[in-house]
Amino acid sequence: AREIGKKLGLREDRVEAVRIAALLHDVGKISVPTELLSKPGKLSELELMLIRQHPVESYNILRNIQFPYPIAQFVLEHHEKYNGSGYPAGLQGDAISLEAKIICVADVVDAISSHRPxxxxxGIEQALAEIREHAGTLYDPEVAVVCISLFKEGFSFADYEVPQAAQQLPLH
Incomplete structure (x- = not known):
């Protein structure tokens, strides 16, 4: 997300806001039962509803923390889609913050290219194909093009080391 923001020409402080919001965007998943987050197969309507609440839960956790930018709002909007088909509010186009549009695309690339329980x-190629195919419908077209170009230019998640402290955190 940070690299997309940089390539879009955002000021350094806005890039930092994107980075912070991207790190915190799923904090609300703490309210979702663990077995639901790792459930194989199709989710029931109720299960889907619970998972789709996580942006609101994230917002509620973050809204009273003083950041120089509206981090909680960016996090709330990170599952909104360019065409209005996202959640929780069904926002579309310019009603979605640029920061949330960036996090949305980065999150999709990460989700598709990462192992899940x-x-x-x-793989990254399938992730980028998803972004390319839905640019202008689900994803902001400019953000999508910038994301794809980053990987074409050689960007790799492997270029970013996980901080030592994070490597020592227990996973369960």
Whole structure:
């Protein structure tokens, strides 16, 4: 997300806001039962509803923390889609903050290209194909183009080391 913001020409402080919001965007998943987050197979309507509440839960956790930018709002909007088909509010186009549009695209690339408890990684090429295919519908077209170009220019998640302290955190 940070690299997309940089390539879009955002000021350094806005890039930092994107970075912070991207790090915190799923904090609300703490309210979702763990077994639901790793459940293989199709989710029921109720299960889907619980998972789709996580942006609101994230917002509620972050809204009273004083940041120089509206981090909680960016986090709330990170599952909104360019065409209005996202959640929680069904925002579309310019009603969605640029920061949330960036986090949305970065989150999709990460989700598709990463291993999940319920499925193996589908790879970076499949992730970028998803972004390319839905640019202008689900994803902001400019953000999508910038994201794809970063990877074409050689960007890799492997270029970013996980901080030592984070490596020592227990996973369960």
């Amino acid at each position: 319920y499925r193996p990684s589908r």
